[in-house]
Amino acid sequence: MDIKSYVPAEKSMPEYTVKAFVIGILLAAIMGATNAYLGMFAGMTVSASIPAAVISMAILMAFKDKNILENNMVQTAASAGESLAAGVIFTFPALIVMGKYTQFPYWLVTIISALGGSLGVLFTIALRRAFISEEKLPYPEGTACAEVLIAGDKGGSHAKPIFYGGLFGGLFKFLGSAGLWSSTIETAKMLGSKVLYFGSDLSVALVSVGYIVGLNIGFLVFLGGVIAWFIAIPIYVASTGNPDGLGALDLAWTIWSTKIRYMGVGAMVVGGLFSLLKLRSPISKGIKAGLEAARHRQSGKTLLRTEEDMPMNVVLVLIAAFIIPLFFLYTHVIGSMGVAAALAVIMLIVGFFGSAIAGYLAGVVGSSNNPVSGITIMSLLFTALLLKAIGLEGSEGMEATILVAAVICSAAAIAGDTMQDLATGHLVGATPKRQQVFEIVGTFFAALVMCPVLNLLIQAYGIAGTATAKEGALAAPQAFLMAKVTEGVFKGSLEWKMVFFGAGIAVALIIIDEILASKKAKFRTPVMPVAVGIYLPLSLGVPIFLGGLVKYAVNKAKGNGSGEDLADPGVLAAAGLIAGEALMGIMFAALIVLGKVPSIGFSNDLIGIALIAAIIAWLFKTGSKNNA
Secondary structure: OOOOOOOOOOOOOOOOOHHHHHHHHHHHHHHHHHHHHHHHHHOOOOOOHHHHHHHHHHHHOOOOOOOHHHHHHHHHHHHHHHHHHHHHHOOOHHHHHOOOOOOOOHHHHHHHHHHHHHHHHHHHHOOHHHHHHHOOOOOHHHHHHHHHHHHHHHOHHHHHHHHHHHHHHHHHHHHHHOOOOOOEEEEEEEEOOEEEEEEEEOOHHHHHHHHHHOHHHHHHHHHHHHHHHHHHHHHHHHHHOOOOOOOHHHHHHHHHHHHHHHHHHHHHHHHHHHHHHHOHHHHHHHHHHHHHHHHHHHOOOOOOHHHOOOOHHHHHHHHHHHHHHHHHHHHHHHOOHHHHHHHHHHHHHHHHHHHHHHHHHHHHHOOOOOOHHHHHHHHHHHHHHHHHHOOOOHHHHHHHHHHHHHHHHHHHHHHHHHHHHHHHHHHHOOOHHHHHHHHHHHHHHHHHHHHHHHHHHHHHOOEOOOOOOOOOOEOOHHHHHHHHHHHHHHHOOOOHHHHHHHHHHHHHHHHHHHHHHHOOOOOOOOHHHHHHHHHOOHHHHHHHHHHHHHHHHHHHHHOOOOOOOOOOHHHHHHHHHHHHHHHHHHHHHHHHHHOOOOOOOOOOHHHHHHHHHHHHHHHHHHHOOOOO
């Protein structure tokens, strides 16, 4: 991240414009609504930063007075919609799973999502310097988004790798989503008393994420998958057997989702605490710098435009202003001001903690692969244990836990997105405080449509396994996981053993990483990528690792050990592949909502494998060229 901004700090361009505001809030609402369905259906959302940048460029082409920073503001606001959708659909449906609601009051979802998401923006203001300037995290999708904006601004040959990448990525996603091949290829077999599994997503976007983050991080994500799927699952099955007589594939997935996945949560808890401990100095410096900046303004001194955050005194006032309504909301729902006060304090402390981890992970594996649900579960565990300790029990305690988790999840989702957008802004030369304001604007406007979309989906389809279920009921997998974890804490049935195993793995990785750091080794073992690999399916880690291998091969071919130059045509090509797949993913999500999904009459996974191999060969060839 130690790279000169595309637009120098000394140069000013219009960033707040009417057209940027209108386009940004419209895209925020549309992408938020679309991703709410996708998340309820499949337990995942599509990162909107790069698609928003591409769509914004296309729209702004109709205007003569346009510039790259204005374009950046549009994608900043628009990406908030997708992120907020994750915070909403991962938590609120858990209340339906628990039988507390069948439809949600508009005020409940809107207030919690708007204020919770906005708190996530405010929490990151103290972290921007720590993660982007001090830690110099790669922020793969933020970097890719900057590449898209810069290449679009330059035009000509600079845009070719992105154009072709977008074309290939979009075509690949279209054919796969239309059923020409499976989205995931996987197999599992029983060998004696053990089950062995292997799988991989057929995704050029994930390969591209691996290309951008590099081999070290890509390998660590894959290593987490190896620990979960090649070691932990076979050992667990060998010791417990298969009492339900499941097939090998179903058995592997059941054990991972109900048992082994909690190891990732334990690793995240320890890794997150350790990350905050190590970053306490830069975070503290960030807060002090913010307060110092406020004093500078009062004394008439000026900062570089590209280092201007929202004033820290304003941030603290806004945090208080957002917490007070949440306190009254909790009082209304729970019926106790004392408990509501405790919930507000827990939400503030754990929310900052979760937002910091989300911002860090977005810098490591990107926003699309940021395990917000894992961070929420981690935060939910803390919240449930604390509420249980102060005497809340039964359905009241579980409802309170989910409502606090909804704020934390919204904050964490927006925090990761905000840090990614600020990384983009850092590269293109945007003004951070203006991005931070636009992120809050996008969050508020996206929040306005969250409850109607959520209720519409529940009314039309319902949630599988609940009283609302209808034909084609939505799986809402993350919400089910939230509900089961909450019930597990209050009913005493949570898989604590797995959480502690994951914590032990994290401690071992920390020790190894400190030894490697003392030896100034190039290869390091930070905990978070491994924890992500444990928590996410192995099928996601495989293409990320493959992308890291491609980047390593490119660097070897070029005789370049770092490959960090932002003019690297391989990074441009990877950005295009991510943009193409993400844009097509959003289009298909809209088609799903409309019930008009195209379908190809036959399917063969070998076609997908061959096509992804061809795209990887193209990525290698493009990346091996001299800088554009």
